Amino acid sequence: MSEQHSDPRMSPTTANSPDPQDNSQEAQPTAYGSVQAVIERLRASLPAEILVTDRTSLRTYECDGLLHYRVIPALVVLARDAEHVRTAVAACAAERVPFVARGSGTGLSGGALPHADGVLIVTSQLREIRSVSPEDQRAVVDPGVINLQVSEAARPLGYYFAPDPSSQQICSVGGNVAENSGGAHCLKYGFTTTHVLAVDLVTPEGEQVTLGTTAPDAPGYDLLGAVVGSEGTLGVATSVTVRLTRTPEDVRTLLAGFRSVEDAGAATSAIIGSGIVPAAIEMMDALAIEAAEAAVSCGYPAGAGAVLVVEVDGPTEEVEQEFALIEEHCRANGSFEQRVAVDDAERAAVWRGRKSAFAAVGRISPDYIVQDGVIPRTALSQVLRRIEELSAERGVRVANVFHAGDGNLHPLVLFDDSVEGQGEQAEEVSGAILDLCLEHGGSITGEHGVGSDKAKHMPKMFTATDLDTQQMVRCAFDPAGIANPGKVYPTPRLCGERPGRRAEPHPAQAAGLAEVF
Amino acid sequence: MAALDGIAADLREATDADAVDGVRPSVVACPTTEDEVSEVLAAAAADRLTVTVRGAGSKLSWGMPPASCDLVLDLSELDEVIEHQPGDLIVSARAGTPLSRVQQVVAEHGQRLAIDELVPGTTVGGLIATNLSGPLRMAAGGVRDLVIGVTVARADGALARSGGKVVKNVAGYDMAKLIIGSFGTLAVVTQAYFRLHPIPAAQQWLTIEAPSAGEAADLLAKAVHSQGVPSAVEISAAPGQPATVAVLLAGTERGVEARIGRIRELLGPSCQPADLGAARLPEGGIRLKLTSKLSAVAEVTQAAVDLGFSVRGSAGAGILHAAADNIDLPHALARLREATAAAGGAAVVLDAPTDLKRTVDVWGPVGGLEIMRRVKDQFDPDHRLSPGRFVGGI
Numbered sequence: 001m002s003e004q005h006s007d008p009r010m011s012p013t014t015a016n017s018p019d020p021q022d023n024s025q026e027a028q029p030t031a032y033g034s035v036q037a038v039i040e041r042l043r044a045s046l047p048a049e050i051l052v053t054d055r056t057s058l059r060t061y062e063c064d065g066l067l068h069y070r071v072i073p074a075l076v077v078l079a080r081d082a083e084h085v086r087t088a089v090a091a092c093a094a095e096r097v098p099f100v101a102r103g104s105g106t107g108l109s110g111g112a113l114p115h116a117d118g119v120l121i122v123t124s125q126l127r128e129i130r131s132v133s134p135e136d137q138r139a140v141v142d143p144g145v146i147n148l149q150v151s152e153a154a155r156p157l158g159y160y161f162a163p164d165p166s167s168q169q170i171c172s173v174g175g176n177v178a179e180n181s182g183g184a185h186c187l188k189y190g191f192t193t194t195h196v197l198a199v200d201l202v203t204p205e206g207e208q209v210t211l212g213t214t215a216p217d218a219p220g221y222d223l224l225g226a227v228v229g230s231e232g233t234l235g236v237a238t239s240v241t242v243r244l245t246r247t248p249e250d251v252r253t254l255l256a257g258f259r260s261v262e263d264a265g266a267a268t269s270a271i272i273g274s275g276i277v278p279a280a281i282e283m284m285d286a287l288a289i290e291a292a293e294a295a296v297s298c299g300y301p302a303g304a305g306a307v308l309v310v311e312v313d314g315p316t317e318e319v320e321q322e323f324a325l326i327e328e329h330c331r332a333n334g335s336f337e338q339r340v341a342v343d344d345a346e347r348a349a350v351w352r353g354r355k356s357a358f359a360a361v362g363r364i365s366p367d368y369i370v371q372d373g374v375i376p377r378t379a380l381s382q383v384l385r386r387i388e389e390l391s392a393e394r395g396v397r398v399a400n401v402f403h404a405g406d407g408n409l410h411p412l413v414l415f416d417d418s419v420e421g422q423g424e425q426a427e428e429v430s431g432a433i434l435d436l437c438l439e440h441g442g443s444i445t446g447e448h449g450v451g452s453d454k455a456k457h458m459p460k461m462f463t464a465t466d467l468d469t470q471q472m473v474r475c476a477f478d479p480a481g482i483a484n485p486g487k488v489y490p491t492p493r494l495c496g497e498r499p500g501r502r503a504e505p506h507p508a509q510a511a512g513l514a515e516v517f
Numbered sequence: 518m519a520a521l522d523g524i525a526a527d528l529r530e531a532t533d534a535d536a537v538d539g540v541r542p543s544v545v546a547c548p549t550t551e552d553e554v555s556e557v558l559a560a561a562a563a564d565r566l567t568v569t570v571r572g573a574g575s576k577l578s579w580g581m582p583p584a585s586c587d588l589v590l591d592l593s594e595l596d597e598v599i600e601h602q603p604g605d606l607i608v609s610a611r612a613g614t615p616l617s618r619v620q621q622v623v624a625e626h627g628q629r630l631a632i633d634e635l636v637p638g639t640t641v642g643g644l645i646a647t648n649l650s651g652p653l654r655m656a657a658g659g660v661r662d663l664v665i666g667v668t669v670a671r672a673d674g675a676l677a678r679s680g681g682k683v684v685k686n687v688a689g690y691d692m693a694k695l696i697i698g699s700f701g702t703l704a705v706v707t708q709a710y711f712r713l714h715p716i717p718a719a720q721q722w723l724t725i726e727a728p729s730a731g732e733a734a735d736l737l738a739k740a741v742h743s744q745g746v747p748s749a750v751e752i753s754a755a756p757g758q759p760a761t762v763a764v765l766l767a768g769t770e771r772g773v774e775a776r777i778g779r780i781r782e783l784l785g786p787s788c789q790p791a792d793l794g795a796a797r798l799p800e801g802g803i804r805l806k807l808t809s810k811l812s813a814v815a816e817v818t819q820a821a822v823d824l825g826f827s828v829r830g831s832a833g834a835g836i837l838h839a840a841a842d843n844i845d846l847p848h849a850l851a852r853l854r855e856a857t858a859a860a861g862g863a864a865v866v867l868d869a870p871t872d873l874k875r876t877v878d879v880w881g882p883v884g885g886l887e888i889m890r891r892v893k894d895q896f897d898p899d900h901r902l903s904p905g906r907f908v909g910g911i
Contacts, residue, residue, distance in 0.1 A: 135738065190658065215860065219880050219908055221889045223888055249744035272606070275627060275715035277714070315745050375683065441681070441682050449687055469669075472895035476892040
């Protein structure tokens with residue numbers, strides 16, 4: 001699976017990274033059972049060829065797209081069908097052993113980082129598209145189906161699957177469900193949660209349930225809404241019913257060069273302020289452009305301090321109107337060069353630089369951290385100025401690539417791990433950027449997830465009561481705390497506990513015999 | 518009610534007018550701040566009182582009557598638009614704020630919360646509790662797609678938040694999703710952040726008649742699958758009348774004008790511009806919500822019309838509202854459960870006379886009920902928040 005990491009997203013050896021496994025182990029409410037017992041159970045009930053126990057093969061699965069956290073699991077189950085998944089989870093539940101689900105392993109927050117004394121359940125072999133129904137705007141797919149394959153199957157029928165994370169050529173729909181994946185076009189079309197109607201879920205207790213219906217608004221609590229984005233902590237999806245979106249009649253893409261990120265930011269504000277909801281507005285700063293040029297020769301405007309990629313789609317008559325306005329807003333805000341992509345080939349050329357940005361940074365820096373934070377869009381220039389100051393103060397270069405339309409920043413913090421102390425410095429700057437996002441009322445993650453990487457930041461964004469309350473959901477699904485433990489929440493809630501503020505009444509009062517004064 | 522007596526929030530004795538679907542509470546609390554909501558709930562917990570939360574009270578009888586209701590928590594004075602950031606297209610408001618007030622505030626900047634006020638007077642909290650959506654569901658999604666953060670007071674009074682004030686955010690569980698449509702049985706919403714949309718420069722409804730709902734299938738399919746991107750595709754039908762298909766186009770002035778021509782070409786020359794006014798639920802003492810896969814909307818609508826219902830809903834989303842008086846509800850419901858189940862959806866009785874509701878299973882079969890019970894046990898371990906109102910007796 002490791003060859004699937006086409007992007008070397010990060011240095012394998014960042015110093016100072018916490019060991020999430022230690023965290024999770026010390027914080028567990030109760031001790032786990034024996035993974036050996038699970039292995040024995042599964043040897044008796046699953047085909048031998050789907051069980052991986054030899055250490056060399058296990059190493060293949062020691063990390064996901066976030067390469068600097070590595071843990072070798074005790075057992076990998078290469079499930080081929082939903083029943084394999086259910087059997088594996090049921091064995092873990094019976095023995096109270098942790099399990100972690102993994103799709104393509106492209107996640108960037110260590111959500112699929114294995115547990116050393118647990119089972120890694122790989123769903124990438126469940127890869128059949130069960131049905132595509134354009135008349136209902138639905139497709140039913142296995143969790144291992146690749147994101148882009150859904151669109152490829154639907155496109156001849158005039159439809160596509162809207163969530164488009166940059167990794168869409170390799171990431172799986174099951175992973176999208178776990179992470180509530182976004183992408184450049186979620187500005188207009190929403191995230192995975194908007195596009196999932198139902199899942200078959202193996203609960204952490206090993207039971208198969210269907211949450212949601214083909215139609216929206218299934219009666220009862222929206223459990224599906226809680227499961228999407230829960231990063232594998234509420235169960236494992238074995239089938240996903242997704243919404244398909246009608247392909248737009250027309251798409252137009254503009255590449256605009258600006259002297260500064262401030263100008264590009266002002267253009268973004270003007271576009272949004274004029275009532276247009278573009279399909280995407282992406283920004284790259286000078287350092288990110290330099291990296292992209294070095295990697296893919298994307299031919300972005302020379303001397304640009306920032307570029308915007310703005311895309312509009314829809315009925316031709318609307319696209320024409322909106323596009324003209326967008327060009328005007330860019331010019332009015334100092335854009336010195338604009339290029340219009342009118343066909344798919346030209347559009348691909350414009351997007352090439354943006355989509356290659358993360359990997360491209362490898363051309364200008366031996367190591368780098370991909371950060372993912374969100375700010376209110378109106379705070380953009382303020383926050384970028386602070387990032388620039390931080391970068392100058394600490395002597396750490398930061399390249400900025402982001403979804404400008406929705407304020408989702410992806411600062412790339414550059415360093416050279418062979419120089420002593422640079423790794424720590426980069427970590428510090430990266431953390432300080434998240435603090436900046438929070439200061440401005442934003443979020444510590446817009447699309448990469450909390451995973452192993454950011455659980456420690458959750459208490460900066462939420463109060464202890466917030467976190468405790470959110471984890472009541474966890475307790476309902478996974479009272480034993482075996483589904484992807486140690487991820488998302490830094491301190492697990494003890495599910496047997498009752499909420500903090502509630503006081504037990506005196507037994508006499510409870511029996512109706514006395515009033516308490 | 519020892520604990521309740523000691524609190525700062527305004528309390529008064531309940532009257533008949535405060536009855537919740539026939540269940541009369543003994544006291545009404547009218548907090549004016551979130552802290553007071555918290556205080557009331559903590560006191561109610563200490564006194565082991567059952568609680569039903571009320572906003573404008575416009576949908577209070579929806580769902581089953583509560584098995585017990587000692588206290589009505591009236592949030593109508595918790596009404597304030599807290600923050601509107603036009604540049605970020607977000608707004609936040611306290612639970613008792615009328616939706617119309619929110620719309621008024623954001624409209625000053627050419628924006629809207631893209632959800633229809635199907636029941637006049639609806640508050641932000643009531644909207645979230647009942648998960649109502651109208652024609653705009655097709656273009657902008659439902660309440661679940663528009664709420665970006667929520668603060669709730671738990672049954673024990675603790676205030677807890679999830680989500681935030683930015684649209685793009687995957688930090689932590691999306692607790693708001695569980696709260697939306699929970700009919701006040703999990704926690705009490707105190708405030709919410711919503712994403713906004715710009716008000717389109719131009720909007721125009723077009724309508725066309727079909728002899729019956731069943732025969733509207735072809736028109737609906739054409740409209741829903743058109744690349745003209747309708748903001749809404751609605752069907753309305755009633756016994757003894759032709760069915761009407763309505764298509765809403767929204768966008769720029771010139772764009773909408775051009776698209777009107779295209780939709781008329783697609784649906785036929787009798788398709789005409791019309792002024793539909795605000796979307797409302799069909800009238801009747803019995804109200805049902807029917808959901809369906811898109812290709813079966815016409816069929817489900819016809820089934821409801823044949824049973825005597827007036828139906829209106831979103832053919833673009835697959836969500837219909839049906840209403841009637843004087844029908845054989847047990848029979849009609851059984852028939853509609855069959856029809857919606859075959860269509861990948863469900864039939865729910867939102868409201869009906871209390872005695873009639875007791876003769877049927879208003880919520881019908883529910884997937885994942887066991888986990889729902891456990892969610893309820895976590896959030897409201899003593900089952901004091903509108904017990905019995907929701908699915909499976911929750």
